[in-house]
Amino acid sequence: MGAWVKRIFYSSVMAARGLQTFITSYRAEDSEKLVLQMKNGLSSSRYRPAEHKRLQALIDAERQECDLMGQKVQRTCCAAKATKESSLLRQHRQVWSRECPRLQKAKQQAEDALQDFLEKIEPNSATNAGLFSLQEYGLSLVREREAFRRATMEPVQQLRDELHLRLYEGQQLPHGEHLGHLDGVKQQIKAVKDHQGVIITNLHEEQQNTEEEIRSLNLEKYFSSSSDILVNFDKVPIEVLDADCPYPELKESLIQAFQSMSESYRSRLQSLQEQLQNTDRFCGWCSDDHHRFQFVESMYTQDIPRHRALCMDMLQRLFPGKTRQELVEHERLWDSQRFTQTQLTVVTQQRQRDLEELLARALVTLQEAKHAHQEELQLHRDRQHQQEICWHLKEKLQQWRAQQEEVAKLEAAIAARQREEEKARMKREKEKEAAVRLQHKEKVRQFYLTKEKRREALEQREEERLATLRSVMEEQARRDRLRVQLRADMLLRRQEERGELELERQREEQARQNRLEALRKQVEVVAEADPVRMTANTKAWSSRVLDKEYQKPLYSLNTYTDTQIVSDPRLRVEQALREAGLHQSHYATEVLSEIKPLKVPRRDTKSTLKF
Structure with missing residues (x-):
């Protein structure tokens, strides 16, 4: 309630x-x-009584407005969805328009390469002359394709042209006859469609038979697999095994290095092969769906804007029975499989590269070991020869040492006598220097005493002069203050006088302006508006246009322009020398005489006179 x-x-x-x-x-x-x-x-x-009818009408109006609003929102959503769909289709068409020429170009290149191969191959003997049957088989395929085109496409094109003509003729007939005419056209179209369906079914069956025939050829055995790679991994190069090494430990260490490297790469390859064996070749899909998935992914490359969204939209259109999660999972499995295959290829290439590098280093090491062994033998022979030489030299060295000891005793006696004489000489020089130093000290002391007396006398004179100057400056400051005060009073009086004169002048100027304004009003001229006269040419301009021929120069000048004069290097060099102050030197004369003009003068302008 x-x-x-x-x-x-x-x-x-x-x-x-x-x-x-x-x-x-x-x-x-x-x-x-x-x-x-x-x-x-x-x-x-x-309170007023409730008006139920009016309220019900308002509620109905609001409900109707809400329904209209909902319909409008629904139409807007439909239009937005249609716009989005058309935008996606347009982007798909752009991608296909870019992909189609590339595919056509690849197809043409493959056909050209195959044709060149068929043209260039030559049989080595009479047994393999059957290679030329490939060309005949290619020509038969071309003839079959042309026959198929005439049997399938040309009837459709003829039917299309005939239908256009019959429809045009049917439009000219009455309505009843026109409907009967259309029934015949529909029956003919249905018959052609059934015929085309039979042809397509036969083509699919032929395609499946061809694929099964190719699979039955067992061509996989001609391709190298990773198992063959693993078999050859543990093999040590024959160059290392058959090498003649003077150090057995070095050769054994090289063989172990090859085996350890092979073992590390074997473990990596085994792990990658196990990853590949865990996943199906087509990632759990049938071969047709997987190939279509690969083709769509190859179309939408990363240089296309929003390539990820466009690729997923196209996949959902091609596989309507699969959810987005299934497509993403298949893409993840395919990326993982491709990444594993790429890793397998990279590991194989790395193993080959490392094997070549290790083999090169091993061969270099073996060669260095041989050279080192030869050097050791040569060093042993040289050492024996040196020991013999050292025995002979040892005897000579003993004789030389005895002679050197005798020479050293004599030199020591001579050096002792020289040291005693040097000590005596140094003692005499020190006594002489001490006497001279005492004389210099006395002179210095007398000099400093004289200097101190002069400084005291100078300080006394400066103090007396400072006292005199201070008294004079105080007296001058007192006079300056009186003079400044007098000047300030005079300046104030002058400013007052100038103010009075300025007021008097302004009053006179105002009276003069009033008189002039009265005179202007008496003599002013009232002119009427004349726009023609304002926009017409002036007399001065007319006379200048009429007398233009009289304003030409009296004669023309044939001389050089300022640009030609400045471009001459002789002028620029002379200006630089003048700025440096060297224009009158002998160096300036030599430099200017060696500089040539930009343009060689004519022969008729050269003078034959010699000054």
């Missing part, structure tokens, strides 16, 4: 206010008071 009363009251209030405002404040006490008032009676003058 309370909820119904509150709803009626709210509706009546909104109707009274014209649906312009909304109740934003609500309290539980107000609702309880309102229920009590409604139970006691609605005869109070504060």
Whole structure:
């Protein structure tokens, strides 16, 4: 009961206010008071009776407006969906338009390469002359393709042209005859479609038979597999095994290095092969679906904007029975398989490269070991020869040492006598230097005493002069203050006089301007507007145009321009020398005489006179 009363009251209030405002404040006490008032009676003058018909009309109008709004939103969503679909289709067409020429070009290149191969091959003997049957087989395929085109495509094109003609003729007939005419056209189209369906079915069966025939040829055995690579991994190069090494430990270490490297790469390849064996070749899909998936992924490369979204949209269109999660999972498996195959190829290449490098280093090491062994033998022979030479030299050395000892004793005696004489000489020189130093000290002391007396006398004179100057400066400062005060008073009086003169001058100027303005008003001319005269040519301009031929120069000048004069290198060099102050030197004369002009002068301008 309370909820119904509150709803009626709210509706009546909104109707009274014209649906312009909304109740934003609500309290539980107000609702309880309102229920009590409604139970006691609605005869109070504060409330009006509810207008149910008007409220129902408003509700119907609001409901109809909401329905219209929903329909509009639905149409907008449909239009947006259609726009998005058309945009996706347009982007798909752009990708296909870019992919189609590339495929055609690849097809043409493959056909050209195959044709060149068939033209260039020559049989080595009479047994393999059957290679030329490939050319005949290619020509037979071309003839079959042309026959197939005439049997399938040309009838369709002829039917299309005939249908266009018959439809045009049928439009000219009455309505009843036109409908009968259309029934015949439909039957003919249906017959052609059935014929084309049979042809397509036969082509699919032929394609499957050809694929099974290719699989039955067992061509996989002609391709190198990773198992063959693993078989040859543990083989040490014959160059290392058959090498003649004077150090057996070195050869054994090289063989172990090859075996350890092969073992490390074997473990890596085994792990990659196990990863490949865990996944199917087609990642759990049939071969046709997987090939179509690969082709779509190759079309949408990373240089295309939004390639990821476009690729997923095209895959969902091609495989409507598969969910997006299944497509993403298949893509992940395919990427993992490709990555594993790439790793397998890279590991094989790395193993080959490392094997070549290790073999090269091993051969170099073996060659260095041979050279080192030969050097050791040569060193042993040289050492024996040196020992013999050393025995002979040892005897000579003993004789030389005895002679050197005797020479050293004599030199020591001579050096002792020379040291005693040098000590005596140094003692005499030190006594002489001490006497000279005492004389110099006395002279220096006398000099400093004289200098100190002069400084004291100078300081005394400077203090007396400073006292005299301070008294004079104080007297001058007092006079300057009096003079400044006098000047300030005079300046103030002059400023007052100039102000009075300026006021008097302004009053006279104002009176003069008033008189001039009165005179201007008396003699002013009132001219009428004449736009023709304002836009016409002036007399001066007309006379200048008429007398233009008289304003030409009296004669023409045939001389050099400023650009030609400045471009001469002799002028620029002379200017630089003049700025440096060297234009009158002998160096400037030699430099200017060696510089040639840009253009060689004519022979008729050269003078034959010699000055």
